[in-house]
Amino acid sequence: MEGLRFRNLSVLFALIFTLFLFTAVATLFFVPRPSEILKALKSEEMIYSLKLSLITASLSTLLVILIGIPIGYALSRFSFPGKSAVKSILDLPMAFPELVLGLALLLLFGNTAFGKLLSDFGIKVVFTKLGIVVAQFFTAFPYAVRVIHTTFEEISPRYELVARSLGYTEFETFRKVTLPMAKGGLLASTIITFARSMGAFGAVLILAGGSYMNTEILPVTLYLNISYGNIGMAITSGIVLVVVSFLAILLFEKLEDEEHGAVRG
Numbered sequence: 010m011e012g013l014r015f016r017n018l019s020v021l022f023a024l025i026f027t028l029f030l031f032t033a034v035a036t037l038f039f040v041p042r043p044s045e046i047l048k049a050l051k052s053e054e055m056i057y058s059l060k061l062s063l064i065t066a067s068l069s070t071l072l073v074i075l076i077g078i079p080i081g082y083a084l085s086r087f088s089f090p091g092k093s094a095v096k097s098i099l100d101l102p103m104a105f106p107e108l109v110l111g112l113a114l115l116l117l118f119g120n121t122a123f124g125k126l127l128s129d130f131g132i133k134v135v136f137t138k139l140g141i142v143v144a145q146f147f148t149a150f151p152y153a154v155r156v157i158h159t160t161f162e163e164i165s166p167r168y169e170l171v172a173r174s175l176g177y178t179e180f181e182t183f184r185k186v187t188l189p190m191a192k193g194g195l196l197a198s199t200i201i202t203f204a205r206s207m208g209a210f211g212a213v214l215i216l217a218g219g220s221y222m223n224t225e226i227l228p229v230t231l232y233l234n235i236s237y238g239n240i241g242m243a244i245t246s247g248i249v250l251v252v253v254s255f256l257a258i259l260l261f262e263k264l265e266d267e268e269h270g271a272v273r274g
Contacts, residue, residue: 034251037244038248040244041245045241045244045245046244046245046248048241049241049242049244049245050249053222054221054222054230054242055230055245055246055249057225058226058227058229058230058246059249061141061225061226062207062226062227063207065138065141065142065145065206065226066203066206066207067203068142069142069145069146069202070149070199070202070206072142072146073146073149073150073153073206074153074195074198074199074202077150077153077154077157077198078157078188080154080157081153081156081157081158081160081161082157082161084096084154084158085161085162086161086166099150099151099154100151102147102148102150102151103151103152106211107148107209107210107212108211108212108214110144110147110211110212111144111211111213111214111215111216112215114143114212114215114216115135115215115216118134118135118140118143118216119135134216135216135217136216136217136218136220136224137224138217138223138224140213140216140217140218140224141213141216141224141226143216143217144209144212144215144216144217145205145206145209145212145213146206147212148205148206148209148213149201149202149205149206149209150202152201152202152205153199153201156194156197156198156201157191157194157195157198159194160193160195160197160198161187161191161194163194164187164191168186168187168190169182169183169186169187172185197261200257200260200261201261203257204254204257207226207227207250207253207254208228208250208254209226209228210229210232213226213228213229214229214232219232219233221233227246227249227250228246228250230242230243230246231243231247231250234246
C-alpha cells in the first residue's frame with residue numbers, strides 16, 4: 010500500500026509539473042492574435058533571421074559532427090595521456106553560462122596573436138556572420154561529443170576485432186563496421202546539435218553581436234524586439250524556436266524508438 014501511494018504521488022507530481030510547463034509554453038501561442046503572428050512571420054526581419062539561423066545552424070552542425078566523430082571515437086576506444094583532462098575540458102562549456110563562453114571566444118578571436126593572425130589572412134570572426142557559426146559550434150560541440158562518445162562506447166569492440174582479423178585496416182573497420190552501427194546515435198547527435206545551435210544566444214550575442222539584419226538570428230530577434238517593445242515580433246520568434254525544438258525532439262524520439270525496436274527485434 011505504501012508503495013502504491015508513493016507511485017501515485019510520483020505520477021501526480023510528474024503530471025502537475027508537465028502541465029505547468031506545457032501551460033507556460035502554450036501561452037506563447039495563445040497570447041498574441043493570429044494576425045499579429047502572421048504579420049510578423051511575413052516581415053523582412055523575420056524571414057532574414059530565419060534564413061540566417063537555418064544556414065548558420067546547418068553549417069555549425071556539419072562542422073560539429075565532422076570533428077566530433079573522430080574525437081568521440083578516440084575517447085571511447087583509446088587510452089592516452091591526459092584523456093581525463095581532455096574529457097573534462099570538452100565538457101566545460103556545459104558547466105558555465107553561454108555569456109562566459111562568448112566572452113572567452115571574443116578574447117580569443119579579438120586582440121590576441123591568434124586573432125591577429127586570422128585577421129592577416131582576411132578571416133574576421135568578431136561581429137561577423139562567421140562569428141555566429143563559431144559561437145554556435147562551441148555551444149553545441151560538448152553535447153554532440155558526449156552523445157557520440159556514448160554511442161561508440163555502446164558498440165562492442167569485438168566487431169572491430171573480427172573485421173581486423175578478416176584483413177580490414179583500422180580505418181576500413183571504422184568506416185565499414187563501426188560507423189554503420191553507430192548510425193542511430195550519430196543521427197540523434199546531429200538533431201541535438203542542430204537544435205542547440207538554433208537556440209544559441211549568449212555566446213552569439215557576445216562574439217557576433219546583435220546587429221539588426223546583419224548578425225540577427227532568431228534568439229537575437231527575440232532579444233532585440235523585446236528591447237524595442239515589439240512584443241508581437243518577439244513572441245513570434247519564440248514560437249518559431251519552440252516549433253523547431255519540438256520537431257527536433259519528435260525526430261529524436263522517433264529515431265530512438267526505431268533503434269530500440271531494431272535491438273529488440
